[in-house]
Structures are given as structure tokens and as C-alpha cells.
Amino acid sequence: MASGCLKVTKYFLFLFNFLFFILGAVILGFGLWIVLDKASFISVVQDSYTSLKIGSYVLMGVGSATMVMGFLGCLGAVNEIKCLLGLYFACLLVLLLAQIATGVFIYLQRDGLKDELNSTIHKIIVSYNPYDEEDKSTEVTWDYIQKSLMCCGSASPNDWATNIFIANTSSKVYPCSCANPPEVAEQETGFCSTGNGTAPVYVKGCMDGVQTWLLDNIGIILGVCIGVAAVELLGMILSMCLCKNIRSEEYTKVPKY
Secondary structure, three states: OHHHHHHHHHHHHHHHHHHHHHHHHHHHHHHHHHHHOOOOOHHHHHOOOHHHHHHHHHHHHHHHHHHHHHHHHHHHHHHOOHHHHHHHHHHHHHHHHHHHHHHHHHHHOHHHHHHHHHHHHHHHHHHOOOOOOOOHHHHHHHHHHHHHHOOOOOOOHHHHHHOHHHHOOOOOEEEHHHEOOHHHOOOOOOEEEOOOOOOOEOOOOOHHHHHHHHHHHHHHHHHHHHHHHHHHHHHHHHHHHHHHHHHHHHHHOOOOO
16 A cells, blocks of 8 residues: 555656646746847836846746756656655755745835836937937837837827937927827838828827736736745655655565564
């Protein structure tokens, strides 16, 4: 009976760690997405918001460590190596505490993210210049945001009145990415001429849409981390059960005189 329980625990722990390995890859993917994706809303605040950078690297570290733990757990379970299972338990405990700390950190920084986002968008709008190649990637990303969310400016299209280029030009222009409908724009990025009429732009600001997008995606990331934490807790329980069964099995094999 004990032998049957040992086998069930061993193979269940192996399957569990295989799933654990996959979940670690998902967390690593989230971290890489935050760092590398330059065509999404996250890149608007990535360069100026230090906490977001730290969080992304923490996610990458946790994801990598989770994958390593999953591999070690599979190896320890199949070969019934007690010291490896003990190391696996200790590493899972440290990893679990790190994830809890990261979740609390992100939660506490949510108001700071909103303020930093407001400040960053204002700076982008004020300094937006299609003829300046220095911040080209950020400006292209902001054009993408305005087109995809069908919005203009931060709170309203009037925010573009603070733009240095528009303030210093004698021509009547508007951001091409604000064009409503998009087909009326002369080009996809930069500024378009209004001619003798009014600018055909969206009347809705982008701030609410960007905040909603960020909060929704942060919620997904936190949800994945919570799910992985629950899996880690189960893995700790299974690893200790397997260690106990291995000791019991070995003890019953000792000859009695």
C-alpha cells in the first residue's frame, strides 16, 4: 500500500512540475513582453517609470527560476532523490515569498503609475516633433495609441495646443493619428494640414483608455502570479510528502534481527 502511494505521489509530482515549468515560461514571457515590446501602450511609460522596469525584470527572474525549479522537481521526483527534493522545497519557499513581495510592490505602486503616466503623456505631447529622430520610437508608439484607441491628446484634443511645434508654426496643423475618420489624414504619423477648416479629430482623450489597458494587463499578470503561487504551495506539500514516503519505504527494507 505504501509503495503504491509512493508511486502515485512521485508521478503526480512529476506531472505537477511539468505544468510548473510551463507556468514559469508564461511569467518569463510576460517579463520579456514588457521589456521588448515597443509597439504597445506599455512602452509609453517604460522608459520613465522605474518601478515598471524593476517589476518586469523581477518577473523575468521569477519566471526563469520557476522553470529551473520545475526541472529540478521533475528530476528529484523521478529519481527519488531526497536532498534534491529538500532543495526544491527550500527554493520554492524563497520563490513564493519573492512573488508575494512583488505582488504587494505592484499593488502599492498603482497610484504612482497613474501620476507618472499623466506626466509622461504630457511630455510626449509637448515635445512631439515628427522631424526630430531622437524620440522617434516613442512618438510612433503614441501615434499608434491614438489611432487604435480612436482618441486625441491626454484629456482632450486641446492638449495639443501645448505642443512646441504647433505653437511655433504659422500653419494650421493637427496630429495625423487623431484624424477622424483616419482616411482623411494625409499620412499616418506626424502633422496634417487642416486647410481652411477645422481639424477633423477625435474629441475623446486617451488617458482613460490607456489607464484601463494598463490596469487590465497588470491584473492579468498578477492573476498569473497568484495562480503560480498556488501551484508552488501544492508543490511544496507534495515534495515533503514524497520525502516522507521515501524515508518510510527505505526504513521498511532494513533487515530486523
